[in-house]
Amino acid sequence: MGAPWQDHPxxxxxxxxxxxxxxxxxxxxxxxxxxxxxxxxxxLHREGLAQVGLRPGDGVYYDHDFFRMEDIYLRNDxxxxxxxxxxxxxxxxxLRRADLVPGGRARAFGGYAPGDPALDAxxxxxxxxxxxxxxxxxxxxxxxxxxxxxxEYGYRILRADTTELQAPALALYGKFGWRETRRETxxxxxxxxIEKPLR
Numbered sequence: 001m002g003a004p005w006q007d008h009p010x011x012x013x014x015x016x017x018x019x020x021x022x023x024x025x026x027x028x029x030x031x032x033x034x035x036x037x038x039x040x041x042x043x044l045h046r047e048g049l050a051q052v053g054l055r056p057g058d059g060v061y062y063d064h065d066f067f068r069m070e071d072i073y074l075r076n077d078x079x080x081x082x083x084x085x086x087x088x089x090x091x092x093x094x095l096r097r098a099d100l101v102p103g104g105r106a107r108a109f110g111g112y113a114p115g116d117p118a119l120d121a122x123x124x125x126x127x128x129x130x131x132x133x134x135x136x137x138x139x140x141x142x143x144x145x146x147x148x149x150x151x152e153y154g155y156r157i158l159r160a161d162t163t164e165l166q167a168p169a170l171a172l173y174g175k176f177g178w179r180e181t182r183r184e185t186x187x188x189x190x191x192x193x194i195e196k197p198l199r
Contacts (some may be wrong), residue, residue: 011137013144021079021149025141028091033069033080040089041082041126042066048128052165054189065094065101065125072096078122079149083129083138090133093142094126095149098159121195122155127169139172147176150198157197164190 013030016022023030033041045063049055065072073080073094083091098121124146129138150158160178162169170192178196185191 013141015148021081021145023141023145025083025137027085028136028138028141029084030081030091030141030145031084033073033082033092035069037082037089038066038069041080041092044089044092044128044130045126047130051131052163054163054165065096072100076100077153079146080126081142081145083142085133091129091138091142092126093124093128093139093146095146095153096123096125097121098123120155121157121159122150122153124150124158124160127172134168139168140175143172143176147196147198155198157195159193159195161191161193164192170194 011026014024016024020032021030022032042063045066069080072078073096076097078094078096078100080094081092082089101123124143127139127142129142147158158178160173162173164170164183173194173196176196178194181193181195183190183192
């Protein structure tokens with residue numbers, strides 16, 4: 001038996017367009033981020049972190065990448081997708097070169113390291129689904145689409161991190177075969193690092 005999101009053809013992720021990429025998942029339409037989406041995706045990001053008690057100044061929370069979307073995601077072998085229902089953004093997620101934004105504690109301070117691409121590892125970040133649209137498989141669709149893009153770019157490994165406060169994110173990644181590599185406590189919050197080989 002296939003995975004739950006593949007059991008019904010209407011709920012399978014279907015690629016509609018290569019560039020810029022567009023997918024369909026049931027009634028959800030996944031497409032590339034546009035500058036006009038900025039306020040909506042930033043609000044969705046902040047709402048998602050507030051739901052689990054993360055806030056500015058805790059050493060884990062950061063949002064500086066939302067103010068450099070072109071540089072960090074769209075011009076440097078990355079991707080940022082939004083999922084729409086009836087024209088309203090209800091889901092999102094990004095893929096970026098792992099060498100562009102520092103890890104650990106330094107991440108909260110806005111570091112950014114442009115330069116020659118190192119197309120070895122990519123980070124999957126910013127997975128969010130509005131509360132009213134959760135438990136419909138939309139997060140699964142975003143992960144699947146971003147993994148597809150990572151393969152197309154030629155990345156060897158996918159990495160991500162989340163906190164132990166974000167159990168649904170950990171469960172979602174686990175469903176796709178991601179494995180924990182280490183933990184780090186930052187400002188009293190346990191950050192969990194995970195990865196998945198692509199080849």
